[in-house]
Structures are given as C-alpha cells and as structure tokens.
Amino acid sequence: MNAHSAPTPATAGKSGPLRGQIRAPGDKSVSHRALIFGLLSCGTTEIGGLLEGADVLATARACAALGAKVDRLGEGHWRVQGVGVGALLNPTETLDFGNSGTGARLMMGVVAGHPVTARFDGDASLRKRPMKRVLDPLALVGARVLEGAEGGRLPLVLEGAREPLPVTFETPVPSAQVKSAVLLAGLAAPGETTVIEREATRDHTEAMLAYFGADVRVVPEGAHGRRITLVGRPELTPAKVMVPSDPSSAAFPLVAALLVKGSKLAIDGVMANPLRNGLVVTLREMGARIETLDERREGGEAVEDLVVQFSELTGVDVPAERAPSMIDEYPILAVAAAYARGVTRMRGLSELKVKESDRLAAVADMLRAAGVTFAIEGDDLIVEGRGPGSVPGGGTVTTHMDHRIAMSGLVLGLAAEAGMTVDDVAFIATSFPDFVPMMRRLGAEIA
Template sequence: MSVHGESVPMTSRRAGPLKGVAEVPGDKSISHRALILGALSVGETKVTGLLEGQDVLDTAKAMRAFGAEVTRHGEGSWSVHGVGVGGFAEPSDVIDCGNSGTGVRLIMGTMATSPITATFTGDASLRKRPMGRVTDPLSLFGARAYGRSGGRLPMTIVGAADPVPVRYVVPVPSAQVKSAVLLAGLNAPGETVVIEKEPTRDHSERMLKGFGATLRFEEVEEGRAIILTGRPELLPQAVAVPRDPSSAAFPVCAALIVDGSEILVPGVSQNPTRNGLYVTLVEMGANIAFENPREEGGEPVADLRVRFSGDLKGIEVPEERAASMIDEYPILSVVAAYAEGTTVMRGVKELRVKESDRIDAMARGLEACGVKIEEDEDTLIVHGMGAGGVPGGATCKTHIDHRIAMSFLVLGLAAKNAVSVDDGSPIATSFPVFEDLMAGLGAEIARG
C-alpha cells in the first residue's frame, strides 16, 4: 500500500502517435526556493507558475509553520509575506516534508542558524534517505541534529544560538547540500564559503542574488568557491517560475519513442546545470528543436518541438554530465531501451540514495520487460532493442518513487505489450497533471 493512501496500479500501452502541446508544470527546484527565500525576505514576494505538487505544498506548509504568511491566489499564483533572515519562529508541531528530499534538506539549512528547535519527518521513502550529508556541515555552524540510526528521519534540529560562518567543501556533487549550507550561511556573521569540486544546479545562487544577497565566485584549488556574505536584508521579488525540465522529460521522451509523434513543450528551463538530458538526447540522434530561446525569471528557457526519432543510437554518457541530469537517468534508460546499440551511464551512484535505489528499480523493471541490462554500484548499462523493440508485458515496482512510475508508464507507450506499475500515486508529488497531460496528447494510460 502506498504511503500516500491506497495504491494506484496503472497501465500504459501502445496507441496512436502523440500530438499537441504539453504544458508541463513549473520547475520544482525553483518553486521550493521561491517559497523559502520569500519567507526570508521582508515584505511580499509574488510567485507565478508555482508547481502545486505535494512536495512544494509541503514546503509552503513548513514556511507557514515557521511564521511566514503564505497564500494561494489561484492556479500557480502565490504570495509570501516573509519574516526576514533570522526571523523564523519555532514551529509548534512536527514538520512533515512528505516525499521531498529537496524540501527537508533546504528547510533544515534555513533554520539551522536560528535559536529554535524543529523536528522533521516524511513519508516511508523519505525516512529511508540519509540526512547526514546535510546535518554534518550544519553542525559546523553550531547546529545539533538528533535522528534515527544512519542519520535518518524523524530528526530534530537544534539551531545554533550563536552561529559561526563556515568554509565547506562539498564531498559529492549535490545541489541540496550546497543550497542547505548557503541558506544556513544567511544568518551567520561574516562570509560562508561553499566549494564545489563539480558544478551542480545553480538555482540557489541565481535566486539568492535576485533577492539581494551578496555572492561572489572564485576558482580555488579544490574547485569553485561560492562566497556568501551573511545577514543581508533580502528584498521581496516577483518570481516567474519556468517550466520544469525534469517533468518535461517524460512527454519529450515519450514523443521520441512513439511512432509518428510530434509535440510542442513550451517554456522549458534550459539552465545549463539542468539540461544534461537534452544534450544527451540530441547526441543520441533525437529530433528536438529548441525554439524561441529567451529568459524568464532569471532562467534561460526555450520551446521544445519534439518529433518521433526511430534511429536513436546508444552512446556513452560523459560521467561529468551526471550532476546536470541526475533525476533524468530513469527516463533516459527508457529511451536507451528503444535505441540501437548500448547506452552506458557512469557516475550515477547518487541514484541509489534518491526516493528509491533508482539504479536497481530501473534495472529490475527493464529486465522484466525483456531488456538486457548491466549494473554496478556506480553504473547502469542498457542494451537497446531499437524502435518498438521492447517486449514489455510486466508489472514494475515503483518503490514509492514518482520518477520510476512515470518512466515505466512511458516505456509502455511504445512496447509490444502493455506495461503496468504497482503504484502510480507518488506521481502527484512532482507532476500532479501527468495523467491528464499525457491523455491530452493521445497516450493510453489507465488506472487499475
């Protein structure tokens, strides 16, 4: 049974070509950060295009619990009356972040340098995920964390009464860890320095500067240093959230593998720290045109025109690209199954500590559908079967993971036999309109 309620088995099968316009939701990463930085500003921040998936709604509830006034005015239209840096109140109840690793880690960082205490929990999937990668650097500021064995939720964070600035080298590429440390540094005196050995998505840096924080960047021996001046007065903003490239990946990849398809996906973020999937797809021979490039909300965006690509070729994905597409490897492995030749994905061990062990989940499901795969701790290799060549016919386990569920439902749209998932309910955490959007394009996806 799903922790979101009753399990929702779903099945997809081959149907006609996908046609039309796919208006995917707002970017989840930016939506989380808009609410959090709005809560740390003095005055009213207005947000349009906010993703209204459960992950983001849980972050909105958390900001209310810490004292901000968060109001929904209409679809995607929200306002946040903030309390200022260091102005968080102590919440009266446990903060439930549902399924969101981004939400819980960013919120922990935000409150860790205020003299308050908060307890965090989440669903069964989130309670399995490691929090030590965030609580370890937060302890350098003076915060203390008390959780279950292995650094797991539920966890209580006692914020630092007298925080100190830190210099922290992020040990593994992680935008969540980087962002948590930068958010903690907002309420620490002096300069907090975060050093990345490899670049990760830069939404936090872009948005912090947009809200008035002082950041500068330097190349140092260990990598790229992000230097944040503490205790700024953040200024409320009007934030237009671009469409989520991770959500867009599902209709885009479906159109690539379903014969005869042509769709338009407007206004998708093309942030270079997030577009690794699209670079990879083009290298595989995908027919994707990037039309009307422009900037919205400080982020580069484009309209994607996507056509069926029956001659996709397997490639070796550069390991250094992993950080810019870590959430997209599950759906890439689906496209790889319909390519000619072998696709090799290395440097992906981070997938083993996502909402599920995504390497294992995709490997087992693809095998059940007749695709030959290889894997080790840090690698997934898919031996493609060509256009329309996947047998399908299996029920795949989602492990309470929205991206696994959507990936296998896309797989079934071009398979010889229908593909089912044991529980599609987690899709609502990030892409609540997935079923309706795909049905509008002509996909055959049914519950039960």
C-alpha cells in the same frame, strides 16, 4: 502522499502518435526555493507558475509554520509575506515533508542558522534517506540534532544555532542540496560563508540569492568545480518570481514523443539552465530531433520552447561528469536507451542509490520487467537497446514509492509490444499531478 494509501496501478499500452502543445509543471527546485526566499525576505513575494505538487506544498506549510503568511491566490499563483533573515518563529507543529528530500534538506539549512528548534519528519520513503551529509556541515555552523533516528535519518529534532558561525565547506559529493543547506544557514551568520564544490551542481540557490539581493560570488574552482561565497546577514528584498517549466518533468512527455512513431510535440517554457540540461544534450547525441525556439530569461533563469518529433535513436556513452546536470533523468534516459539501436553506457550513477528509492536498482528491475538486456558494472548502467518499437514489455514496474520510476514505466509501455503495468502511480502527484490526464490528451493509451 500517505504511505498507507491503497496503491493505484495503471497500464500503458502501445499508443498511436502523440500530438499537441503542452507546458510541463513549474520547476520543483525553483518552486521550493521561491517559497523559502519569500519566508526569508522582509515583505511580500509574489510567485507565478509554482508547482502545486505534494513536495512543494509541504515546503509551503513549513514556511508558514516558521512565521510566513502563505496564501494561494489562484492556480500556481502564490503570495508569501516573509519575516526576514534572523526572525523565524519556533514551529509548534512537526515539519512534515512527505516524500520531499529537497524540502527537508533545504529547510534544515534555514533552521540551522536561526535560534529555533524544529521536528522534521516525512513518509516511509523519506525516513530511509540519508540526512547526515547535510547535518554534518550544519553542525559546523552551530546546529545540533537533539534526537533522531540512526544515521541522521528522520524523524529528528534540529536545534538551530544561537550564534551561527560562518564556515568554509568543501562538499564531499556533488550535491546541490548540501551546498544549498550550507548557504541558507550562512545567510544568518556574520561574515562570509563559502562552499567549494569539485563538480558544479545545479545553481538555483545562488541565482535566487542574487535575485533577492544577497551578495554572492561564484568563481571557477579546478577543472569542473566552483567556489561560492555568500556575505551573511543581508536584508533580502522581496521579488516577483515566475517559475520556469521543470526540465525533469518535461523529460517524460519529451522522451515519449521520441519513442512513439509519428509523434510531434511542442513543449513550452522549459528551463534551459546548462546545469540542468544534460538529458537534452544526451538525447541529441543519440540522434533525437529536438528543435529549440524562443530562448529567453524568466525569473533569473534561461528558458526555451522545444519541438520534439519521433526519432530513431542510437546508443551512446554518457560521461560521469554529466551526471549532476541530469541526475533525476537517468530513469527516463534508460527508457530511451531501451529503444535505441546499440549499447548505451551511463557512467557514475552512485548518487541514484540514495534518491526516493535505490533508483539504480529500481531502473534495473523496470528494464528486466520489459524484457530489456542490461548490466550494472560498479556505478555504471549499460543498456542493450532493441531498436524503435521492439521492446517486448508485458511486465509490471515496481515503483518503490518513486514518482520518476512510475512515469518512466508508463512511457516505457507506450511504445512496447505488450505495454507495461505500473504498480502505483499515486506518487506521481509529488511532482506532476496532471501527468496521466495530460498524456491521455496527447493520445497516450493509459488505463
């Protein structure tokens, strides 16, 4: 999404019951990685259910710039003819990741392990986001930043290692992106690359490494952590990937159904990875009526169908150690908390300050605009719920170019007395291009 496009405002008004059956878009994390592993495999990888949002399409373009042949065969159906580990081409154009921190950071890991030089850039929002946490461990592998903005921010030029070194690295903060970047760099290094994390983070990279034939071992480390060891220089085998539905995207219609009286919604094929299901766990603790049907596995990931109904929610205390399994869902959880009875305390949200926007500040502004009482104490967000249907609303949500704040603001308005206006819904296209039309089809009042 071009940072200079004219904003696209939208207003969500108090809605009648939401009804229907939907499938949320393909998981963004798995979509990025399916393309990248296609690039790093020798041969043809077929992908079904790929999320065709702006973020993932930026990764597809970067894979093509690094030597892969990338073709769209139909809706969500893509084919990647890869070059294999160690055989990337020098990109002639800038790798522009738009709004996608995940794409940029993962691809930095890929470039770091190869003797190529690439220029990374993104939109105004991505240029503000920290890259140093990824670049520091990649420097240990042998990569160098030749030019870059202050604090390791974009735009920057990264020179990959001629002779990449295997490293043992302990992540300073829980971050699947940092872990993944180190493992992707380690693919091209001889010997074993090890990442130690004190808090387990989403494990899509490890699952896909194994699925594509790499030798990767995962063992517990400490109370909540893990040690991941990868044997470098594998010959990755092309594989067919069916991308499951994104739990972070499914979260928005799911919470809308919980909040709008009389609603009942079936949501098909949602990823049920235990390192990604913190929101559903929390909502069930709050009293949400969420039924699980048909648990199965697709593309190496656990998947389930959900049936969700309007529920009277009660405030809860959300422990800090749950944050890695729901880090992208806190804005929509704050919306659910606004309609719950009693106080919800979400602990340990420091990571929200370095997302697409300072998401903690953006959530606070959104709650204030809706007339909801809240407090921020350190890294905790405390929301005083007003009960079902009793949020005043009537304000305007400033999205700060953040797709999740935009969708959360619309869901907030669907059950508010006076609705809510969102200043710019254009950025929703990065993760859920069909969100507004789909919500309208279910009965949502969005103008």
